[in-house]
Amino acid sequence: MTQPHYQLFIDGAWTEGAQGQTMASENPATGEPWATFACAAPEDVDRAIAAARRALDAPAWRDMTQTARGKLLYKLADLIEEYAQEIGRIETTDSGKLLAETASQSAYVGDYYRYYAGLADKIEGAVLPIDKPDMHVFTTRQPIGVVAAIVPWNAQMFLTATKLGPALAAGCTVVLKASEIAPAPMLEFAKLIEAAGFPPGVVSVITGDAENCAIPLTLHPDVDRIAFTGGPETARHVVRNSAENFAVTTLELGGKSPILVFDDADLDGAANGLIAGNFGASGQSCVAGSRGLIHRPILDALAAKIEEKMTDVRVGDPLEATTHIGPLCTNAQVETIKTTLAKSTEQGATIRFGGAPLDRPGNYMAPTLVECAGAETETLKVEMFGPVMSLLPFDTEEEAIALANATPFGLGSGVFTQNVARAHRVSSRLKAGICWVNTYRAVSPIAPFGGFNQSGYGREAGVEAILDYTRTKTTWINTSDAPMANPFVMR
Structure with a gap:
């Protein structure tokens, strides 16, 4: 042809x-x-x-x-x-x-x-x-x-x-x-x-x-x-x-956008938001919510919910309607992710699933969930531009806001909570041009983006x-x- x-x-x-x-x-x-x-x-x-x-x-x-x-x-x-x-x-x-x-x-x-x-x-x-x-x-x-x-x-x-x-x-x-x-x-x-x-x-x-x-x-x-x-x-x-x-x-x-999940959040909705923010578009998004900051009491339950939902996610041919995650655009992205994950595990991070390229033709990276040992974990700092989700626990609202703002970037952000007062309070203090509350990765011609x-x-x-x-x-x-x-x- x-x-x-x-x-x-x-x-x-x-x-x-x-x-x-x-x-x-x-x-x-x-x-x-x-x-x-x-x-x-x-x-x-x-x-x-x-x-x-x-x-x-x-x-x-x-x-x-x-x-x-x-x-x-x-x-x-x-x-x-x-x-x-x-x-x-x-x-x-x-x-x-x-x-x-x-x-x-x-x-x-x-x-x-x-x-x-x-x-x-x-x-x-x-x-x-x-x-x-x-x-x-x-x-x-x-x-x-x-x-x-x-x-x-x-x-x-x-x-x-x-x-x-x-x-x-x-x-x-x-x-x-x-x-x-x-x-x-x-x-x-x-x-x-x-x-x-x-x-x-x-x-x-x-x-x-x-x-x-x-x-x-x-x-x-x-x-x-x-x-x-x-x-x-x-x-x-x-x-x-x-x-x-x-x-x-x-x-x-680009950015390293935070998604903050509080202990009163709907777990299904929060898990879907994190999946959308990290695995949507195979993670190749400038607003990827690649820093998941999770209230410590719900960290294990939320991680388990994400793992459960990912069992139905299909990685494959991007032209097929049943595919959820396709290949990365370039092999260089795959190599960057491999290097970043290796350094993160050396720092004490735990890979809960994924963590390696798929054994098939093309630039396929397995969707990956990283439980970070601390705020300096490499996956929390490098813009991955691939299907890698990093989770880090926090104990208080003030700590969550401080962690979210501890970045030179400030494009997107997300907050998951059923407390309306907290939603307004936290979203107003996040240093980002966009904040999604109880949703993620939504756009409109009517809404400014930057x-x-x-x-x-x-x-x-x-x-x-x-x-x-x-x-x-x-x-x-x-x-x-x-x-x-x-x-x-x-x-």
Whole structure:
């Protein structure tokens, strides 16, 4: 069977990279190459940004009404829903994520584009009650300009929607950089951008390595805004690069999110929350609740409940509907987990189940439950990005909060308790951008998404996100017929 080959999508056209470089993508479920894709060179980055700049100033996009932009986004949302199953299957083949999740997530992100389609003509300015009676002063919000949107391989359609939706609704143009790991779904998505009827150059989709693609993109003097999702170390380079072009930058990074379970929690619900937070998406989630902090009196009962529920969990082919946990995207993740688990057991941790790769083709890691000996256990510190759950006991509410906040990250958090007062009290003190109470790993286009500290800054989704893709302009109009007064005195 012929392997598919994906080109770059630049200025409304499909093209090979300027230097002719290509890369192969492996199917994580088999370890076999399944597709190739063109890699962008610096010249391609220049072309994509130049096209975005032209499109920003061209009448076809510049003069399009906000309502008309919204209609394009509605059309894009319909196309995404129509092709969600196909895109999901390609994403599963490329990344190893479950088809059940990739297809449903692809369909759901249509609601993100509809949300911002509805907001496109709600971007308003204001007339200011200025203190000078001969002046009429008002503000308008204008598109911030050319946006560099950079997304990782996990949750690609979701993470793209949180950037592209508000950017396009605001009237910006976008160069979307897909990860060089598993980029196929983003290049398939580019076909829908084309089919929806966006003018050429409004959205370009490229991929490639850091040196030839990501660095030239984030350094480029014509980039006005950078929206980045990825790891903290890469984010530091992005921030340094943005010093060259003063691009407004938002960062959505990783985390070591805590899930606090108190002794009055419903054990079934708490066990399901921990399983969702650690084994959902095979643990390959930036909000993975990988630090399970458990009230000591219920630790053994909760661990037993998790073990009981995991007996029905199936690890296998991510394309099969009966599979709950699939392979990891890369073998490097498997190796990191093996090393981290080995160090943790040396520190006194106990592996209650799992703990090793599965003996089968592909990047399969057995779902693993670690009972930690102390807060310094390695699995509580390293972002695992795999199906590893770590449990640590606490004795008091104050201790639980202190343990939860003892991290440089602050993206997600969870609290399981039936005490409403405790739920409010604890959630308000957790240093995280998101807190789920008696649930976990829920998202919506209406709810802001983002973190504190080394989990980044800025928010994606929600009403405010669209304003982050605009700049405020203040206009002063002199309503007096009298000539301007003394030019040497500020009014």
